[in-house]
Amino acid sequence: MSTLEIKDLHVSIDTEQGTKEILKGVSLTIKTGQTHAIMGPNGSGKSTLASTIAGHPRYNVTSGTITLDGEDVLAMSVDERARAGLFLAMQYPVEVPGVSMTNFLRTAKTAIDGEAPKLRTWTKEVKDAMAQLRIDADFAQRNVNEGFSGGEKKRVEILQLELFKPKFAILDETDSGLDVDALKVVSEGVNRAHETGNMGTLLITHYTRILRYIKPDFVHVFVDGQVVEEGGPELADRLEEEGYDRYATGAGAATIAASQA
Amino acid sequence: MTEITTEKARIGAPSAQPFINGFTEEGESLSPINAAASKAPLAGEAVKRHSHGGGVGVPDSSRAGRLTSYKLADFKPLTGLEEDWRFTPLKRLRGLHSEVLKGAAPSVTVSGPEQVTVETVSRDDKRIGSAGIPEDRVSANAWENFSEATVLTIPAEFEAGTEINVVITGQDTVAAAQHLVIVAQKFSKSVVVLDHQGSAVVSENIEIVVEDGADLTVVSLQEWNDDAVHASSQQAKIGRDAKLKHVVVSLGGDLVRVTPSARFTAPGGEAEMLGLYFADAGQHLEQRLFVDHAVANCTSNVLYKGALQGRNAHAVWVGDVLIRKEAEGTDSYEANRNLLLTDGARADSVPNLEIETGLIKGAGHASATGRLDDEHLFYLMARGIPEDVARRLVVRGFLHEIIQQIKVPALEERLTDAVERELAVTNN
Numbered sequence: 001m002s003t004l005e006i007k008d009l010h011v012s013i014d015t016e017q018g019t020k021e022i023l024k025g026v027s028l029t030i031k032t033g034q035t036h037a038i039m040g041p042n043g044s045g046k047s048t049l050a051s052t053i054a055g056h057p058r059y060n061v062t063s064g065t066i067t068l069d070g071e072d073v074l075a076m077s078v079d080e081r082a083r084a085g086l087f088l089a090m091q092y093p094v095e096v097p098g099v100s101m102t103n104f105l106r107t108a109k110t111a112i113d114g115e116a117p118k119l120r121t122w123t124k125e126v127k128d129a130m131a132q133l134r135i136d137a138d139f140a141q142r143n144v145n146e147g148f149s150g151g152e153k154k155r156v157e158i159l160q161l162e163l164f165k166p167k168f169a170i171l172d173e174t175d176s177g178l179d180v181d182a183l184k185v186v187s188e189g190v191n192r193a194h195e196t197g198n199m200g201t202l203l204i205t206h207y208t209r210i211l212r213y214i215k216p217d218f219v220h221v222f223v224d225g226q227v228v229e230e231g232g233p234e235l236a237d238r239l240e241e242e243g244y245d246r247y248a249t250g251a252g253a254a255t256i257a258a259s260q261a
Numbered sequence: 262m263t264e265i266t267t268e269k270a271r272i273g274a275p276s277a278q279p280f281i282n283g284f285t286e287e288g289e290s291l292s293p294i295n296a297a298a299s300k301a302p303l304a305g306e307a308v309k310r311h312s313h314g315g316g317v318g319v320p321d322s323s324r325a326g327r328l329t330s331y332k333l334a335d336f337k338p339l340t341g342l343e344e345d346w347r348f349t350p351l352k353r354l355r356g357l358h359s360e361v362l363k364g365a366a367p368s369v370t371v372s373g374p375e376q377v378t379v380e381t382v383s384r385d386d387k388r389i390g391s392a393g394i395p396e397d398r399v400s401a402n403a404w405e406n407f408s409e410a411t412v413l414t415i416p417a418e419f420e421a422g423t424e425i426n427v428v429i430t431g432q433d434t435v436a437a438a439q440h441l442v443i444v445a446q447k448f449s450k451s452v453v454v455l456d457h458q459g460s461a462v463v464s465e466n467i468e469i470v471v472e473d474g475a476d477l478t479v480v481s482l483q484e485w486n487d488d489a490v491h492a493s494s495q496q497a498k499i500g501r502d503a504k505l506k507h508v509v510v511s512l513g514g515d516l517v518r519v520t521p522s523a524r525f526t527a528p529g530g531e532a533e534m535l536g537l538y539f540a541d542a543g544q545h546l547e548q549r550l551f552v553d554h555a556v557a558n559c560t561s562n563v564l565y566k567g568a569l570q571g572r573n574a575h576a577v578w579v580g581d582v583l584i585r586k587e588a589e590g591t592d593s594y595e596a597n598r599n600l601l602l603t604d605g606a607r608a609d610s611v612p613n614l615e616i617e618t619g620l621i622k623g624a625g626h627a628s629a630t631g632r633l634d635d636e637h638l639f640y641l642m643a644r645g646i647p648e649d650v651a652r653r654l655v656v657r658g659f660l661h662e663i664i665q666q667i668k669v670p671a672l673e674e675r676l677t678d679a680v681e682r683e684l685a686v687t688n689n
Binding site for chain 1 (some may be wrong): 634635636637639640641642643644645646647648650651654655657658659660661662
């Protein structure tokens with residue numbers, strides 16, 4: 001049983017116009033076996049939270065903490081976070097020319113486990129996982145994400161999720177840009193990983209559509225860098241009907257927060 | 262990587278040397294009449310004496326009016342301001358441009374199929390001058406000073422099952438001249454590896470004759486010791502329907518300057534010119550190539566990739582492609598990519614494309630120089646891969662594009678290892 005705890009997190013980025021605060025005090029606790037959905041309109045800071053947990057250098061944490069089973073995540077380098085059991089399925093996975101998928105997957109698995117996977121079982125594991133996600137076998141020979149379509153890139157992110165077996169998976173708008181079939185395939189992959197009982201999931205999404213396939217235990221609504229409402233799965237249903245309009249930004253957000261208190 | 266600029270068929274002559282008499286941007290001086298009338302010694306005795314097969318009095322080895330001659334005296338002493346030499350630190354040439362090259366030439370050892378003949382010949386052998394004519398002072402100095410040459414002949418229709426290894430080993434650093442001739446006779450198929458190693462200060466002329474229908478791969482590997490200075494002019498003449506794959510791999514040496522050229526003499530020829538270099542602190546690795554489309558329906562493709570690391574690591578790539586008026590149906594592309602791994606390294610990249618006919622299939626050039634992409638590193642590190650391993654993966658991947666095109670398994674392995682060693686030097 002593991003716990004990922006985010007406390008009063010403030011994050012800013014440097015822009016040409018100066019420093020801009022994006023997260024304004026976010027607190028969240030996720031435990032193994034739980035699925036948390038973070039929902040919110042564009043620009044609310046959802047993806048910033050995901051990238052900050054993974055350690056992207058663009059985001060500066062100005063105050064607050066992130067801990068994994070009590071260990072200070074913010075003190076860890078990007079690769080150390082991954083080895084500690086955090087996995088970020090990226091919104092826009094980059095192409096890495098000249099590095100084959102096979103080589104990449106094996107190198108990453110070796111780094112995460114601290115030892116090289118046994119060649120025979122590993123090859124079979126990769127092959128089976130690819131088949132389940134309906135990824136063509138020849139992708140293994142191709143360079144990482146090179147020439148993959150948007151949907152293929154997302155499937156390959158989930159392939160890594162299934163192979164690397166993290167303690168916590170952060171899915172950053174994995175559903176965006178997917179058609180219904182691809183969405184089902186990807187969701188099944190996440191559910192398989194979740195069913196092992198060893199993973200907690202933080203699902204970041206703009207739409208409620210993916211929540212028909214991945215059932216959240218908790219829903220958090222993000223507006224302007226803060227959580228403005230929290231609840232169970234029923235909150236997602238309400239969002240589907242009403243949208244984000246009622247969370248007017250600025251004064252409106254404050255009013256909502258006050259009414260919740 | 263940074264933005265890649267690609268220009269398709271840009272007309273112009275960025276390499277134009279305004280001091281050359283009669284040259285205009287339209288390239289009028291390229292016509293045989295002008296060249297013959299000019300004072301270039303090409304049109305004079307030298308050409309007749311060596312019979313280049315380009316027609317009477319027609320120079321088959323001029324580059325946009327560039328001076329070419331077998332005689333050292335025809336080339337002015339270098340100042341370093343010449344377009345051709347502006348990137349080269351002349352002080353580090355160790356006299357290759359200014360002194361009589363009296364040193365012993367690096368030893369040449371050839372191994373390969375027994376059908377391939379290897380001869381050591383004197384200066385007056387008729388095959389000398391069959392594919393090359395010096396285009397710069399350092400090359401001319403070697404031509405004037407070499408005492409004997411090695412001639413490698415791949416017999417007609419012979420298909421070599423294994424590569425032909427030519428190990429060129431430098432013994433000392435007294436400035437020397439070297440001369441090699443490679444003749445791939447009609448319909449032969451072979452791979453020749455020129456393996457430069459040891460310590461040397463040498464100016465080298467390599468002539469490559471690819472006869473009609475022949476398929477020749479030449480890999481010039483520079484794995485010299487740190488003190489070596491090497492200037493190598495590698496000039497190829499490509500016959501009808503012949504194919505040359507030319508690969509330059511420069512890894513070791515203080516200063517290495519390779520100037521390969523491919524000249525098509527009959528239609529249907531194909532030239533693939535690849536290069537890979539890895540410059541460390543203080544190293545100067547320069548490559549200036551020339552593709553001369555002088556006849557119709559030939560194809561050329563150029564790709565050079567380099568990585569640089571450390572203070573004053575310097576790489577230079579200049580690619581000249583000339584599509585002459587006669588060269589209708591030409592298909593040509595050239596590109597250079599550099600990866601700067603640390604601060605203090607410098608890459609100069611100059612693609613030049615001159616086109617004198619619009620009746621071509623394609624002509625393009627591209628150049629990009631950049632740092633390792635932070636997003637690539639982030640992606641790999643976010644999967645648990647430590648930074649040093651991630652950097653190596655990306656650099657290896659970048660250079661592998663060239664290595665995997667060489668298609669000689671033993672060499673691929675060796676070059677992969679060599680790249681690993683380079684990467685280990687500064688733990689990149």
